[in-house]
Amino acid sequence: MESEASTTAKTDNSNKIPHGNMQKALAKTLDKLLDYEDVETLGDDEDEDDVGTILRGSKGNSKVQKKARTKGPIDLYFAKSAAKDIARWMHDAAIPFNAVNYPSFQVMVEFGQFGIGIKAPSFHEVRVPLLNEEVAEVKNSLNSYEEEWEKYGCSIMGNGWTDKKQRTLINFLVNSTKGTVFMESVNASEYSKTSDKMYELLNRFVERVGETNVVQVVTDNASNCVLTGKLLETKCPHLYWTPCAAHCLDLMLEDIGKILKIHNAIKRAVTLNGYIYIRPGVVNMLRRFTGERELIRPAVTRFATAFLTLQRIHKHKVNLRKMFTSEEWTKSKWAKELSGKKVYSIVMMPTF
Structure with missing residues (x-):
């Protein structure tokens, strides 16, 4: 025998409610429910024992198991709304976007299947008891x-x-x-x-x-x-x-960089990059000629960065020469500067 609250919920859901009044109708329905936990809407072939059990994993993560049910238009509406609210919270709190890739994020989202009655942890709970439990x-x-x-x-x-x-x-x-x-x-x-x-x-x-x-x-x-x-x-x-093997390689690159010819090549590359990247107009010109590719390629250490940048410049040497011989460059104000002429001479060197 169904309870009065369950019957009321079914009657309200069977009516056709305009999309604009959907939230008001749902709010009125929820006000009639005396206990959120006791009125879980079940299908004809479902038992209460099959609904929502929390299992503690080996690492303390909560996992939710719930019997699959058919989803309707209202589920789709609230799913999109919930996703938007989660995203807005991440934007407000400046949480990195890759946080959604953590397995614990999915566990938290699945926990939301327990419904509207769930209470979020307070500032104190997150900061003290729950943190201490996690540390333990x-x-x-x-x-x-x-x-x-x-x-x-x-x-x-x-x-x-x-x-x-x-x-x-x-x-x-x-x-x-x-x-x-x-x-x-x-x-x-x-x-x-x-x-x-x-x-x-x-x-x-x-x-x-x-x-x-x-x-x-x-x-x-x-x-x-x-x-x-x-x-x-x-x-x-x-x-x-x-x-450390990585430090060994870094010291090797440092010693190689002291060889005269390589030292001069790195010095010219630093001059070229320094000139381009402090002038937004020249940077935009560079990106047009290199297909939005950059010359600087950062790495963990400065010596690795120097050699990776040399590699990138060597890869785009033809595009660089096209840029410095283009009409856009020759008619620009930068081509008339002393530093601009110096960079031009570096790019047009036969040994470049």
Whole structure:
């Protein structure tokens, strides 16, 4: 026997409601419902046991399982409205667009199937209890990684970099067959160049992970890191210090860049790029001749950037010569400038 509220809902849905009055009619219907959870509209062949169960995954993500039902025009209307509201919230909060690619985003969207009665977390809940719960779950998940370290061994990796405040920061990570775990970021501005202090820092992480578990320590090739690696190998005979391969390649590019002919080529490329990219009119002209392609190709390090930019200039050398010999350039104000003539001579060199 159906309840009075369910009967009322079916009667209202059976009437033809103009699109403009749809939301008002739905609001009136919802006001008549005494309990959102007790009036879940079920089909003739559905049981309440089949509707909405929450399962906790191994990583603490909530997954929603709900029996599929036939969707009508109203579902389509509200689906589009919900998507628009989610997008508007992301725009207002300046959330990166690639956040929708996270699996947790889809879990959150599926959670919305529980209906209008669901209550969003408050600022305090997100900031304190829910955050603490997430931290606790992450720490618990590390247990499986630590078991892997004990069983197969692991590598400690130190990645140093300089931030906008010119501070030397070192990120420490632990890598194993199960994956990579971030441990800590350390401000080493005061002692990054001192081998004794660096040894103390690395040794602290070795002991933290477990001396018997660490098989390898990876750092860059700075002289203090080389000495630090030797000290670690002396203390722990089973441990190996390994120089970072990416840093090795970067140092090789730096040395290659010191060769006279290559040094001059890089210097001319810097002059060419510097002239073009500080003049919006010349940049627009360049893009017309290169098919919207850029000459500068940024990379992780400045030495890699220099060689990638040389590669890009070499690829578009014909287009560059067409640009600097075109009527658009020769009649422009830039062709009459001293710096413009210098750049023109670089592009038109036989060895360009």
